[in-house]
Amino acid sequence: MNYPVWEPPLLGxxxxxxxxxxxxxxxxxxxxxxGLFLPITERKAYRENNAxxxxxxxxxxxxxxxxxxxxxxxxxxxxxxxxGLVNPEATATLIHVFVWGWAIEWVFFFVEIxxxxxxxxxxxxxxxxxxxxxxxxxxxxAWLSLFVINGILAFMLTPGKWIEAPSFAAAFFNPSMFPSxxxxxxxxxxxxGVYALVTAATIRDVALRIDVxxxxxxxxxxxxxxxxxxxxxxxxxLPPMAREIPMGTAPPVTIxxxxxxxxxxxxxxxxxxxxxxxxxxxxxxxxxxxxxxxLSATGVTEWVREAVRxxxxxxxxxxxxxxxxxxxxxxxxxxxxxxxxxxHQHTVDMEKPELSGREVFRVQCASCHTVDGYxxxxxxxxxxxxxxxxxxxxHLNELxxxxxxxxxxxxxxxxxxxxxxxxxxxxxxxxxxxxxxQAEVPAADxxxxxxx
Amino acid sequence: xxxxxxxPVPVPLPAPAWxxxxxxxxxxxxxxxxxxxxxxxxxxxxLSSYLGRRxxxxxxxxxxxxxxxxxxxxxxxxxxxxxxxxxQLLYGQFFYTxxxxxxxxxxxxxxxxxxxxxxxxxxxxxxxxxxxxxxWVMLVTAxxxxxxxxxxxxxxxxxxxPQDFYPRFLETPVGNYLGSFDGGTMARLAHFLVAALAVxxxxxxxxxxxxxxxAPELAIWAHxxxxxxxxxGSGLQFLVGPWFFFSLPADIRSSFLGVDKxxxxxxxxxxxxxxxxxxxxxxxxxxxxxxxxxxxxLMAVMRHLVRIARLRPYFDPHTxxxxxxxxxxxxxxxxxxxxxxxxxxxxxKFFRPASARATSA
Numbered sequence: 001m002n003y004p005v006w007e008p009p010l011l012g013x014x015x016x017x018x019x020x021x022x023x024x025x026x027x028x029x030x031x032x033x034x035g036l037f038l039p040i041t042e043r044k045a046y047r048e049n050n051a052x053x054x055x056x057x058x059x060x061x062x063x064x065x066x067x068x069x070x071x072x073x074x075x076x077x078x079x080x081x082x083x084g085l086v087n088p089e090a091t092a093t094l095i096h097v098f099v100w101g102w103a104i105e106w107v108f109f110f111v112e113i114x115x116x117x118x119x120x121x122x123x124x125x126x127x128x129x130x131x132x133x134x135x136x137x138x139x140x141x142a143w144l145s146l147f148v149i150n151g152i153l154a155f156m157l158t159p160g161k162w163i164e165a166p167s168f169a170a171a172f173f174n175p176s177m178f179p180s181x182x183x184x185x186x187x188x189x190x191x192x193g194v195y196a197l198v199t200a201a202t203i204r205d206v207a208l209r210i211d212v213x214x215x216x217x218x219x220x221x222x223x224x225x226x227x228x229x230x231x232x233x234x235x236x237x238l239p240p241m242a243r244e245i246p247m248g249t250a251p252p253v254t255i256x257x258x259x260x261x262x263x264x265x266x267x268x269x270x271x272x273x274x275x276x277x278x279x280x281x282x283x284x285x286x287x288x289x290x291x292x293x294x295l296s297a298t299g300v301t302e303w304v305r306e307a308v309r310x311x312x313x314x315x316x317x318x319x320x321x322x323x324x325x326x327x328x329x330x331x332x333x334x335x336x337x338x339x340x341x342x343x344h345q346h347t348v349d350m351e352k353p354e355l356s357g358r359e360v361f362r363v364q365c366a367s368c369h370t371v372d373g374y375x376x377x378x379x380x381x382x383x384x385x386x387x388x389x390x391x392x393x394x395h396l397n398e399l400x401x402x403x404x405x406x407x408x409x410x411x412x413x414x415x416x417x418x419x420x421x422x423x424x425x426x427x428x429x430x431x432x433x434x435x436x437x438q439a440e441v442p443a444a445d446x447x448x449x450x451x452x
Numbered sequence: 453x454x455x456x457x458x459x460p461v462p463v464p465l466p467a468p469a470w471x472x473x474x475x476x477x478x479x480x481x482x483x484x485x486x487x488x489x490x491x492x493x494x495x496x497x498x499l500s501s502y503l504g505r506r507x508x509x510x511x512x513x514x515x516x517x518x519x520x521x522x523x524x525x526x527x528x529x530x531x532x533x534x535x536x537x538x539x540q541l542l543y544g545q546f547f548y549t550x551x552x553x554x555x556x557x558x559x560x561x562x563x564x565x566x567x568x569x570x571x572x573x574x575x576x577x578x579x580x581x582x583x584x585x586x587x588w589v590m591l592v593t594a595x596x597x598x599x600x601x602x603x604x605x606x607x608x609x610x611x612x613x614p615q616d617f618y619p620r621f622l623e624t625p626v627g628n629y630l631g632s633f634d635g636g637t638m639a640r641l642a643h644f645l646v647a648a649l650a651v652x653x654x655x656x657x658x659x660x661x662x663x664x665x666x667a668p669e670l671a672i673w674a675h676x677x678x679x680x681x682x683x684x685g686s687g688l689q690f691l692v693g694p695w696f697f698f699s700l701p702a703d704i705r706s707s708f709l710g711v712d713k714x715x716x717x718x719x720x721x722x723x724x725x726x727x728x729x730x731x732x733x734x735x736x737x738x739x740x741x742x743x744x745x746x747x748x749x750l751m752a753v754m755r756h757l758v759r760i761a762r763l764r765p766y767f768d769p770h771t772x773x774x775x776x777x778x779x780x781x782x783x784x785x786x787x788x789x790x791x792x793x794x795x796x797x798x799x800x801k802f803f804r805p806a807s808a809r810a811t812s813a
Contacts, residue, residue: 002458002459002545003458003548003549003552004549004552004553004621004626005552005626006552006555006626006627007626007627008555008627016559020562066573069522069526070566070569070570070573071566073526073529073530074529074562074565074566074569075562075566077529077533077562077565078559078562078563078566080533080536081558081559081561081562082559082562084540084547084548084551085548085551085552085555085558085559085627088458088544088548088549088551088552089458089461091540091544091548092460092461092540092544092545092548093461093463095537095540095541095544096461096463096464096465096466096541097463097466099466099467099537099538099541100466100467100777100780100781100783100784101780102537103475103534103537103784103788104780104783104784104787106530106533106534106537107784107787107788107791108787108791109530109533110530110531110791110795111791111794111795113526113527113530114795114798114799115794115795115798117522117523117526118798118799118801118802121802122801122802125802126801126802130801134798134801137794137798141791141794166463167777168466168777168779168780169779324462341456341458342456342621342626344622
């Protein structure tokens with residue numbers, strides 16, 4: 001309502017965030033897990049006096065820097081960029097609640113980046129002990145960075161006591177914060193193994209490759225097997241509807257939740273019967289297969305986590321279309337076009353209601369729906385009669401629990417209906433079959449229908 | 453017509469506006485120093501890479517200079533996060549609106565930044581292997597960096613002109629606006645670009661100190677070469693700076709020309725420090741550096757005063773309700789000190805002389 005609405009064609013704002021976020025999650029969890037992998041493996045090399053393993057850790061750290069410092073850091077900025085463009089009101093709210101949390105995270109980020117460079121450039125400059133300490137400084141600051149961001153992210157789904165009594169502590173230490181943190185830590189460990197499998201597969205020395213491949217596989221297995229334990233705890237903290245959505249209420253979410261489990265099982269199976277049992281036969285193609293599965297698992301899981309938060313962007317506080325729950329009565333009375341700042345019409349044009357309806361769609365629906373692309377509204381209302389659309393808009397949040405209620409005046413609802421009806425050719429309505437009679441009434445001739 | 457400006461979020465500020473402004477300006481200064489090194493350094497390296505085809509000194513300069521760039525780009529980004537955070541806290545309703553109206557261009561910053569970052573690593577790691585193509589890699593990287601600088605300049609200028617928001621909204625589909633290319637915005641860009649070349653030149657002169665052991669001749673030459681950039685850039689600023697200054701609205705300009713004593717004093721001291729830096733840099737790099745950091749800091753304060761003045765008709769952050777989160781702020785302050793100490797310790801271990809490192813190993 002408060003900000004102009006940007007409608008990226010085909011993708012929609014949600015998917016723009018989603019694409020950047022999934023890639024970022026896939027790299028940033030490696031930034032944490034890889035940060036644990038490096039000093040532990042380096043220490044292992046020292047203890048075993050294994051110069052070849054140490055060389056591998058060195059080369060892995062180059063890969064780590066190129067992936068994490070560059071793409072990890074910039075894609076994190078990219079998420080921030082995209083949420084500010086797609087959901088400015090929610091972003092502004094989060095920043096007001098958590099600015100010191102973000103400032104603290106920034107300190108960890110700063111230390112993390114400094115430690116990563118000194119670790120990387122310090123292989124030949126620092127003594128082994130100091131180098132290891134720098135590695136641990138990297139890991140601790142990277143994990144603390146995850147700890148802080150995780151609290152903010154968990155808040156959006158389970159704001160908990162903050163709704164009644166707003167405070168930083170209530171917001172940060174929200175119900176799903178700890179289980180979510182544990183889950184993300186487990187994911188980090190698993191991804192550390194996945195990335196290590198990629199670099200391990202390129203080792204030329206066969207004996208070393210076999211050792212490192214099996215060692216990396218253990219990381220994948222340990223992390224992946226720990227995820228369900230944290231996951232059960234996490235699910236127990238979610239609001240009832242967030243648990244129902246992936247259990248059949250919204251079939252696509254159910255399918256994606258199933259895919260998340262399926263991909264994770266494939267990762268465990270492939271890793272166990274591949275690099276763990278038969279490290280000798282492991283190669284780069286196999287490593288990429290596991291990496292692709294891990295990226296897929298990350299993608300669908302993050303998608304489900306976002307989907308179960310519907311109809312909210314901040315649970316019980318702000319709807320996905322950035323309308324505050326508390327503002328609903330006012331906007332309903334005032335009218336959404338009148339309340340919205342960035343529309344071309346502030347009242348419904350009764351001559352051309354479909355033009356006003358497009359504006360209503362922009363401010364109220366476009367944060368989740370595109371016209372023709374992802375979550376296409378044209379497809380969603382295909383074949384719908386005016387009565388069906390009307391009934392749906394009147395009972396939107398009851399019929400589709402993952403959608404916010406329609407908020408607006410009756411004239412705005414009629415305008416939205418008029419626009420929705422222009423999107424598809426009107427359906428032919430079949431009267432209930434009577435013996436000998438079959439009537440087909442052109443929809444355009446029916447009351448309430450609007451010609452495109 | 454009254455400008456259309458979104459209402460601030462109905463959540464109180466977690467700290468008084470003055471504190472947020474202090475943090476905004478302070479962290480912006482840190483970002484500015486690194487950003488100047490990055491953009492100016494990119495241009496200087498691209499040029500050296502080209503001249504290095506014939507002049508071995510430039511080739512060596514490009515090779516050694518490139519090593520400094522990955523941390524510079526990393527910390528430009530890291531130190532840029534903080535001021536952008538505080539800007540969003542205080543001026544979110546302006547920042548988000550201007551950003552959303554130019555959404556495609558603004559989002560492209562992240563894509564371009566990734567490309568430039570990898571360009572810098574590519575140039576650093578593969579310079580010898582790339583041969584003559586290295587110049588093209590660095591040239592494209594430098595152009596991308598300048599483009600990012602232009603996008604920032606445009607967005608930060610646009611957010612100070614809320615009276616232009618709604619007209620742009622009516623003219624252009626949301627997200628498609630490409631920012632203003634008017635004289636004022638371009639003057640601002642030129643001001644930043646020339647400053648970047650000067651600061652990067654000074655940065656180069658500073659960096660050459662680390663080369664004295666391994667390549668003494670190169671260090672002496674590159675030191676002078678860096679200073680030439682610094683002096684040329686700073687000298688040019690005496691033309692570009694006034695161009696930018698006179699592109700500001702008359703009432704704001706006059707506040708720096710006597711009407712507002714504090715603002716006038718800051719401008720005068722900043723200019724004097726810049727002159728001092730130019731005079732001192734040849735004899736004492738340390739004095740020159742301190743003076744130019746002083747100039748940049750005062751310029752950042754001036755820039756903030758201009759923002760306050762331009763937005764004053766529409767918004768005063770001091771009117772926002774405040775509910776201080778002092779406990780978390782204290783944790784932030786303590787962690788910041790601990791973080792700086794940790795980084796300090798790591799840098800100490802990294803940069804101490806080889807002999808000291810050898811004995812402790």
